[in-house]
Amino acid sequence: MTDAHETAADRSLRTTGGAPPDDAGSSVSRAPIPLLEPREGIPPVIADAETLAEVTAAFAAGSGPVAVDAERASGYRYGQRAYLVQLRREGAGTALIDPVACPDLSGLGAAIADAEWVLHAATQDLPCLREIGMVPTRLFDTELAGRLAGFRRVGLGAMVENVLGFVLEKGHSAVDWSTRPLPEPWLRYAALDVELLVDLRDALEKELDRQGKLEWARQEFDAIASAPPPEPRKDPWRRTSGMHKVRRRRQLAVVRELWQARDRIAQRRDVSPGKVLGDAAIVEAALALPPNAHALAALNGFGRVNRRQLEQWQSSVDRARALSESQLPQPGQPVTGPPPPRAWADKDPAAAARLTAARAGVTALAEVLNMPQENLITPDTVRRVCWQPPATIDAESVSAALAGHGARPWQVEQVTPVLVAALSGEAS
Secondary structure, X not given: OOHHHHXXXXXXXXXXXXXXXXXXXXXXXXXXXXXXXXXXXXXXXXXXXXXXXXXXXXXXXXXXXXXXXXXXXXXXXXXXXXXXXXXXXXXXXXXXEOOOOXXXXXXXXXXXXXXXXEEOOHHHHHHHHHHOOOOXXXXXXHHXXXXXXXXXXXXXXXXXXXXXXXXXXXXXXXXXXXXXXXXXXXXHHHHHHHXXXXXXXXHHHHHHHHOOOHHHHHHHHXXXXXXXXXXXXXXXXXXXXXXXXXXXXXXXXXXXXXXXXXXXXXXXXXXXXXXXXXXXXXXXXXXXXOOOHHHHHOOOOOOOOOHHHHHHHHHHHHHHHXXXXXXXXXXXXXXXXXXXXXXXXXXXXXXXXXXXXXXXXHHHHHHHHOOOXXXXXXXXXXXXXXXXXXXXXXXXXXXXXXXXXXXXXXXXXXHHHHHHHHHOOOOO
């Protein structure tokens, strides 16, 4: 056991910077300790069914929460699949699993289904974990816990340093995790990511309890664990960076055709779409509407493309140019909710006044509760209630409206008085 792990026996909340105020005065100014090696060393990567079965049995027999993390190859590969899964549990130690060699981890997921899973920024990892059969029924999100507790810096490294007093080496967070074999320094980094995750969970639970926010956090965690998989995004091509420059419908069609062609190629090659063709090049072609491959080659982003690829991209442009007016995309996506707030003053001045008062009230309440406004209540929920308020403004009707938009009970309890005042015109 290293000195760092011996020091970990003292579980009192440390605040080496960036932590919420501690009314009890337990702030510790000791310099943070570098955490250099996992306490049992770097475990071998599990890449066969027999070893996976052994690890599954070990984690099923373990006790307490299970620390879970996943590494993706964002920016290198197509999609957001997991290329390494890390777990740690008392009595089982740390496991590093290759989900490429072991693509079905549903047996492992079932073995630890009754345990609480501890993740950092759970919503980032849950989609790729779900793809390989790992779905928690209970979880504790240390990043979200940090937000609710009022920490200004909630990245894993910052939280481990500020709360537990240790420094994690974070130099490999953006590497290509699809690399095989994975280098030893990367595996060390991956193992250390789950080394103190349960310790961090325990310390944050105590801090949330001290602040009277533990039940709030539990409601948030339950909402994440029970949320269905997100619906596929409609018209994802509209998220192309630089789209604000594209105004005409014919140009929008070029963006759509190029984006979809790029996506097909990226999926077939299993590479990040940005490595096939950059967003800036797509927008450049849309604005220029080049009539032929020679004109396309003169645009930024296409100059080094080989002849065959250039003709493929020009074919996409030509398809957009040949579309009838009725086939062209509309300039904006259908709006299902309130209009953009900047338009409220012209469309409905009374609603604009309600929104201004509500925002001010939510901001003030978030400061009192020492948490980000978006964790207190989503801005979209506030906009919807202000745009179409209940016919009768009282605590019961406003609470029902908030709940109808997905607010958790603790949010309804905290925010209802603020919105009643704003909607009634009583806000100061």
